[in-house]
Amino acid sequence: MIKAIGALLLRAAVVLLGTAILTFALLWNAPGDPAQTIAMARFDALLTDDVIDQIRDEVGLNTNFWHAFRAWLGPLLRFDFGYSAVTGRPVWPDLWTAMTYTFPLALAGLASGLALSLPLAILATKRPGGLLDRTSVAIASLGAAIPAYWLGLLLILLLAVQLGWLPAMGARTPAHAILPAVTLGLGVAASLTRIIRSGILEARGQPFLPAIRRRGVDGRAVARDHIAPHAAIPVVTVFGLELAFLLEGAVLIEVIFGRPGLGTFLVQAILSRDFPHVQAVVVLTALVFVVVNLAIDIIYRAIDPRIGTEDA
Amino acid sequence: MRSVLFVVIGLVALAVLGPLLAPYDPTAIDIPNRLSAPSARFPLGTDALGRDILSRLLYGARWSLGLAFLISVLSLLIGTSIGLIAALGGKSADWLLMRATDTFLAFPELVAAVVIAGLMGAGTWSLIFALSVTGWMRYARVARGIGLSVQNQGYVVQARLAGMPGWSIARWHFLPSLIPSLTVVWTGMFARAILGISALGFLGFGVQPPNPEWGAMLLDARVHMRSTPLQMIWPGMAVVTCVLTINLAGDALRDALAKQSSHE
Numbered sequence: 163m164i165k166a167i168g169a170l171l172l173r174a175a176v177v178l179l180g181t182a183i184l185t186f187a188l189l190w191n192a193p194g195d196p197a198q199t200i201a202m203a204r205f206d207a208l209l210t211d212d213v214i215d216q217i218r219d220e221v222g223l224n225t226n227f228w229h230a231f232r233a234w235l236g237p238l239l240r241f242d243f244g245y246s247a248v249t250g251r252p253v254w255p256d257l258w259t260a261m262t263y264t265f266p267l268a269l270a271g272l273a274s275g276l277a278l279s280l281p282l283a284i285l286a287t288k289r290p291g292g293l294l295d296r297t298s299v300a301i302a303s304l305g306a307a308i309p310a311y312w313l314g315l316l317l318i319l320l321l322a323v324q325l326g327w328l329p330a331m332g333a334r335t336p337a338h339a340i341l342p343a344v345t346l347g348l349g350v351a352a353s354l355t356r357i358i359r360s361g362i363l364e365a366r367g368q369p370f371l372p373a374i375r376r377r378g379v380d381g382r383a384v385a386r387d388h389i390a391p392h393a394a395i396p397v398v399t400v401f402g403l404e405l406a407f408l409l410e411g412a413v414l415i416e417v418i419f420g421r422p423g424l425g426t427f428l429v430q431a432i433l434s435r436d437f438p439h440v441q442a443v444v445v446l447t448a449l450v451f452v453v454v455n456l457a458i459d460i461i462y463r464a465i466d467p468r469i470g471t472e473d474a
Numbered sequence: 475m476r477s478v479l480f481v482v483i484g485l486v487a488l489a490v491l492g493p494l495l496a497p498y499d500p501t502a503i504d505i506p507n508r509l510s511a512p513s514a515r516f517p518l519g520t521d522a523l524g525r526d527i528l529s530r531l532l533y534g535a536r537w538s539l540g541l542a543f544l545i546s547v548l549s550l551l552i553g554t555s556i557g558l559i560a561a562l563g564g565k566s567a568d569w570l571l572m573r574a575t576d577t578f579l580a581f582p583e584l585v586a587a588v589v590i591a592g593l594m595g596a597g598t599w600s601l602i603f604a605l606s607v608t609g610w611m612r613y614a615r616v617a618r619g620i621g622l623s624v625q626n627q628g629y630v631v632q633a634r635l636a637g638m639p640g641w642s643i644a645r646w647h648f649l650p651s652l653i654p655s656l657t658v659v660w661t662g663m664f665a666r667a668i669l670g671i672s673a674l675g676f677l678g679f680g681v682q683p684p685n686p687e688w689g690a691m692l693l694d695a696r697v698h699m700r701s702t703p704l705q706m707i708w709p710g711m712a713v714v715t716c717v718l719t720i721n722l723a724g725d726a727l728r729d730a731l732a733k734q735s736s737h738e
């Protein structure tokens with residue numbers, strides 16, 4: 163187990179290094195002067211040509227990609243994201259504020275997605291192939307095909323514009339978070355329902371279940387001790403996939419609902435070519451993604467001891 | 475299966491024949507008739523510049539489906555090559571390429587695509603590049619898995635020992651195993667590409683106006699959501715119909731293949 167975790171950690175470290183290289187390559191190749199970008203990332207917005215030339219020498223932009231990469235990576239490893247190229251303010255406080263809006267939204271989306279999909283999947287598998295089952299599969303297929311941002315617009319149209327029940331734009335009160343969270347949750351529920359449903363069905367089909375039942379273990383205990391852990395494995399795996407969906411969905415949904423957060427932060431940064439902001443969001447999402455997936459890999463091995471200890 | 479196939483053929487026909495069926499030029503501006511409700515003259519109404527929405531939807535099918543096809547095939551080629559090189563190129567190549575795949579997977583697809591397309595400058599080529607570069611990883615994983623398992627099959631070892639040339643082994647032993655699974659992955663990625671194109675279009679980083687792409691149409695429609703909500707419904711319906719149909723076709727294909735392999 164410890165050896166397996168070591169291998170996973172090594173892999174995560176390699177992947178993180180890879181994401182850093184990719185991010186830097188993207189900024190290196192983006193139209194514009196990278197020296198200026200780095201200069202602005204590090205100091206204030208107002209810079210003379212002398213300073214930029216000095217940075218070009220210091221960072222090694224006249225030398226080569228790898229030299230420059232090492233110079234760029236240094237501050238990043240100390241979690242120093244530099245200064246905004248537009249406002250000149252340090253990146254970290256603004257990034258942190260954006261995160262305090264996005265992560266609760268993502269969690270609320272995940273929670274409402276689970277609250278919808280778990281009962282639906284359990285009800286659907288009471289009678290596989292029955293009307294309820296087929297309806298739930300149809301809803302899940304439809305849900306997977308609806309773009310999150312369009313669903314958000316439809317909900318605004320119905321619940322905010324037509325009925326006037328909920329506020330749509332901004333993030334002033336907790337009520338403002340309901341529509342965005344539900345939009346995100348419906349998207350999550352579509353894929354979760356499918357996966358939980360097939361997880362339960364597969365767990366039920368396990369050959370050892372009749373043997374356990376024949377020994378006289380009652381139905382509830384079988385469901386709790388044998389079916390649930392089996393169905394849990396794909397669900398845990400899926401959280402890694404849902405994370406990507408949640409982050410992507412949050413980007414679009416924040417833009418639609420005019421909410422502050424990582425999505426609006428990123429889109430504004432791209433539009434104003436604020437490279438320090440762009441790189442901060444990219445590095446942060448990749449970091450979150452790798453760390454969560456690492457945690458999932460470890461949990462996965464804890465739930466199911468059959469999973470190999472060697473490098474998968 | 476058959477009904478799904480008919481819908482797929484219907485959608486492709488609409489995209490191909492769109493220009494013949496469209497009643498108007500999709501970019502023709504007609505200010506006196508702006509934001510008009512559906513009528514006999516404009517079956518789905520007009521947008522803020524008086525352009526006919528039905529015509530824009532029909533022409534838009536070419537953008538969405540055509541670009542999604544191009545992107546999904548490009549990433550299929552990239553991913554399959556990388557996966558096969560990883561499977562057949564020895565242990566260190568495998569480790570390196572799979573870590574590269576993990577690295578690309580570490581960026582949420584759409585976030586990465588937005589950043590790439592945004593930094594490169596919004597436009598069709600940036601869109602194609604951004605979505606292909608972020609879409610090849612699943613193919614690579616599947617191709618690698620199949621490559622590894624086929625490589626050790628008795629008949630492949632036998633063929634190699636018998637002196638069958640490499641390209642021949644690739645053609646007769648690898649290709650038949652790869653095609654079914656890759657086709658299923660491809661349908662899923664095709665659907666994702668449609669969603670990606672419309673999302674980038676909606677954010678303003680995709681196909682640029684005045685071209686009638688569905689996501690860009692939604693961006694235009696959003697401003698007038700209160701006065702003409704229907705204008706916002708149509709492009710979304712178009713996206714949902716296409717994605718749903720392709721997903722269902724993919725499911726049907728996967729079930730058919732599973733049935734076939736269980737009979738063997």
